[in-house]
Amino acid sequence: MSFLIQVDYIEAGTFAYKTLTAFGPTLVDAQTLMTAKAAATVGTPVQAISTEYLTGSQLTPFVTVGSGLWSDAEFEFSKVVNGELIVKTKKLENVGVGITDAQNPDLIDLSNAAVILLGTDFRDGDGQGGYATSEAHWVN
C-alpha cells in the first residue's frame, strides 16, 4: 500500500498554479514529507488531496464481468432540472456485449439492470447525480 499527497499552490509572483507532491508507505509518512517540502517552498496553498492505492480486501467491491466478447460503448445520461433537459455522455471501453439490445444490435438494452444502475450512479463534473440512462450504443 502507498499514499501520494498533492498540494496545489499558487506560485508567488507569477500566480501560476503548481502542484507539490509527497509519497510515502503510510499516510502519516506522506504527510510528514509534505510538511517538510511545504516549509521550504514559497507559495500559497489552495487545495490538498491524498491518493491511496488500494490492495487486498479493499479491492473486493471492484469486479469486472467474466468471459465473453466486448466492445466500446457510449452512454447518454439525462435528467430534467427546472424544466430543462440536461444530457451528459460517457464512453466506456471493453464493455461486455451481453447487454446488446435484442431488437437492434447497434444499441444497448436500456432495460438491463446494470445499464440502469450505471445511470443511477453516474455523477457529472460537478459531482451531481439524479441522472438516468437515456440512450446507449456501440461505437465500434
Next chain:
Amino acid sequence: MTTLYQYTATVIEPDTTRPSRYAGSANTDAEAQAELVSELAIVRGTIKSVSRTKPEDITPYVFHAQTNYSDAVLVLSIISGLKLVKKTLPLQNISTAYKSSANPRRLNIQNADLVAIASAFFTRAGVTGWVIRSGRWTK
C-alpha cells in the same frame, strides 16, 4: 462545488493486455465508489490497480514566508551493503534563503529544512534513511 473524491481503476483488456482506465468522481466518497463499481460491472478485463483520492486538510502545510524562490535539486545518498546509492530530488520554487554562503550556486545542505526533507523521503520501494550529499540551484 468542487469534486474531490475519485476512484480510478486500471483494467487490462482480455487478449490484448492493453490497459484502460475507468473513474468515478463525486462529492462524497461513497458516490464516487458506486460510480466506478457500476462501470466495472459491465466491463470485461482484469483489474490491475485501483486508487482512491480524497480531500486533505491544507492547514498543516505551512509554506515558506519568503518571497524569493528558485528551482533546485538535492542529491540524496544511502549506503546499501558496500554500494553508495544516489538519487536526485528536484525541488520547485524553494526559498533562496537556502543558498550556500560559501558558493551561491549551491544549497546550504546543513539547513534544518532541507535535512528534514531528506529524512522524510521514501522511494517507491519504501527505502528510507537518505542523507543529503549535495544541492544546487537549477535556474
